[in-house]
Amino acid sequence: MRVTRLAPSPTGALHLGNARTFLVNWWMARQRGWRVVLRIEDLDGPRVKAGADRAAMDDLRWLGIDWVEGPTYQSGRAAIYKSAAERLLAAGRAYPCVCTRREVELAASAPHAEDGAAVYSGACRGRFDSVEAARAHAGREPAVRFAVPDQAVEFMDKFRGRTSINPARELGDFVILKADGTAAYQLAVVIDDAETGVTDVVRGDDLIDSTPRQMLLYDALGMRERVPAYWHLPLVVGTDGRRLAKRHGDTRLAYYRERGVRAERVVGLLARWSGIEAPDEASAADLVSRFDLGRMSTEQVVFTAADDPWLRSARLR
Numbered sequence: 316m317r318v319t320r321l322a323p324s325p326t327g328a329l330h331l332g333n334a335r336t337f338l339v340n341w342w343m344a345r346q347r348g349w350r351v352v353l354r355i356e357d358l359d360g361p362r363v364k365a366g367a368d369r370a371a372m373d374d375l376r377w378l379g380i381d382w383v384e385g386p387t388y389q390s391g392r393a394a395i396y397k398s399a400a401e402r403l404l405a406a407g408r409a410y411p412c413v414c415t416r417r418e419v420e421l422a423a424s425a426p427h428a429e430d431g432a433a434v435y436s437g438a439c440r441g442r443f444d445s446v447e448a449a450r451a452h453a454g455r456e457p458a459v460r461f462a463v464p465d466q467a468v469e470f471m472d473k474f475r476g477r478t479s480i481n482p483a484r485e486l487g488d489f490v491i492l493k494a495d496g497t498a499a500y501q502l503a504v505v506i507d508d509a510e511t512g513v514t515d516v517v518r519g520d521d522l523i524d525s526t527p528r529q530m531l532l533y534d535a536l537g538m539r540e541r542v543p544a545y546w547h548l549p550l551v552v553g554t555d556g557r558r559l560a561k562r563h564g565d566t567r568l569a570y571y572r573e574r575g576v577r578a579e580r581v582v583g584l585l586a587r588w589s590g591i592e593a594p595d596e597a598s599a600a601d602l603v604s605r606f607d608l609g610r611m612s613t614e615q616v617v618f619t620a621a622d623d624p625w626l627r628s629a630r631l632r
């Protein structure tokens with residue numbers, strides 16, 4: 316049985332951009348008989364907004380997207396991630412790091428990675444014999460970084476084709492456990508996907524940099540055979556070419572729903588953005604058989620000035 320996951324992050328509301336990725340993921344699952352599980356990626360404590368998890372689930376259901384298992388919350392799984400980090404430390408695949416954010420930025424050996432994080436210089440690699448030694452040196456809890464081997468990681472992206480990234484050069488040793496003891500994104504995702512038996516990951520191509528890092532973690536944790544198939548889809552952007560965000564106006568699903576726009580109208584737009592010659596209004600379920608991944612453009616989708624009035628022109632009476 317193949318398994319995919321929908322993994323909203325409750326740091327903000329679902330908007331037309333991430334809704335399209337979720338909907339395409341769901342259409343693919345429906346067509347191919349994948350089991351759909353829901354996971355709430357709520358590890359980023361300070362950025363998590365109260366109630367955003369429920370709101371994301373309401374938005375997904377409103378669109379007609381369902382799942383058979385979950386939600387599971389990453390915030391409830393800290394001990395599992397921590398023990399994985401300890402295994403990597405014990406195996407010499409990870410090491411304690413006492414650098415402050417400012418030190419990391421000052422010592423950056425390369426320009427900033429795509430996600431805005433400075434590429435870590437590796438200053439603490441091989442520096443301490445143990446976490447205890449690092450703690451004693453710094454007088455506080457160290458973070459834990461994964462020691463990224465200097466090699467290109469190749470994978471066959473099922474949507475984009477063959478992709479090769481050298482995470483050591485482009486991204487550096489990355490944090491897997493923060494100084495406050497919470498897991499970082501890459502480690503948590505690998506542990507969760509492996510445990511849930513996820514076989515197919517469909518996500519926005521802003522996360523393509525994560526894939527080689529996650530593959531290296533699978534390998535280091537002795538789970539190479541569990542690496543899922545990856546499908547990285549192009550993002551929805553504004554006319555300025557930047558990822559859809561507040562600067563492009565209010566594109567939250569809740570915004571349209573509150574204004575009486577039917578979900579079928581929103582699905583109609585998301586379908587058009589996904590290469591379906593759909594009627595202006597349709598349910599997600601009606602379009603399962605009409606969706607064709609091969610007809611979906613590999614170009615970014617542009618949210619234009621006409622899209623918002625088009626959606627709002629079909630309000631419920």
Ligand SMILES: [Zn+2]
Nearest residue numbers: 412413414439
């Ligand atoms: Zn360091």
